Amino acid sequence: LASSTSIADDEKGHDLDLFCVPRHYENDLDKVIIPHGLIMDRTERLARDIIRDMGGHHIVALCVLKGGYKFFADLLDYIKSLNQNSDKSVPLTVDFIRVKSYCNDKSTNNVKVIGGDELSNLAGKVSLFDIVETGRTMETLLSLLSECNPKMVKVVSLLVKRTPRSSGYRPDYIGFEVPDAFLVGYALDYNEYFRDLSHICILNDQAKEKYKV
Numbered sequence: 001l002a003s004s005t006s007i008a009d010d011e012k013g014h015d016l017d018l019f020c021v022p023r024h025y026e027n028d029l030d031k032v033i034i035p036h037g038l039i040m041d042r043t044e045r046l047a048r049d050i051i052r053d054m055g056g057h058h059i060v061a062l063c064v065l066k067g068g069y070k071f072f073a074d075l076l077d078y079i080k081s082l083n084q085n086s087d088k089s090v091p092l093t094v095d096f097i098r099v100k101s102y103c104n105d106k107s108t109n110n111v112k113v114i115g116g117d118e119l120s121n122l123a124g125k126v127s128l129f130d131i132v133e134t135g136r137t138m139e140t141l142l143s144l145l146s147e148c149n150p151k152m153v154k155v156v157s158l159l160v161k162r163t164p165r166s167s168g169y170r171p172d173y174i175g176f177e178v179p180d181a182f183l184v185g186y187a188l189d190y191n192e193y194f195r196d197l198s199h200i201c202i203l204n205d206q207a208k209e210k211y212k213v
Helices: 036-054 069-085 136-146 207-209
Strands: 029-034 057-064 092-103 106-115 125-132 152-160 173-178 200-203
Touching: 029 173, 036 069, 036 152, 036 173, 036 200, 057 069, 092 136, 136 152
Parallel strands: 057 092, 057 125, 125 152, 152 173
Antiparallel strands: 029 200, 092 106
């Protein structure tokens, strides 16, 4: 199984006053659960693991929008740095795909996939970047990719939730295992809000109503 950093279900997190949080979100969050610096350190280590395992192979890095774009960009920056400064290197090309499976704070069974115009031309290895909650969204993507006959598919996810709704799917690379709470920040959103928040935080109930559509 992929190793990860586990955030306990009873994790108290960090007071918002200890971090720089946009003032327009101060009343919408319960706590900071993963500070930005910790996200970056863990992402750097994931990049090193990927270089170790896939060095010399061509990777088509497929970004899952919109929630995965920050992780995707930071991970590729670390891989790029390692390519320039280590003995192993990974040739990279990129593509983007958009997936929508949420209505407010609920994950639906209707997974919409948009984009990825060059998926039919995939070759070599493919890496996907996303949060994995129930796993159903990623399983839908993997089924789609299998039709393109890639040589291999590897999935790296910043977050995996411990939830009874899980399908049992686990990515090949995991940043953090987190409690079954609604998380926002670091490009993770609630109805398009909170993507501009640097830390990963727990959304409070009042905010769910405030930004509900």
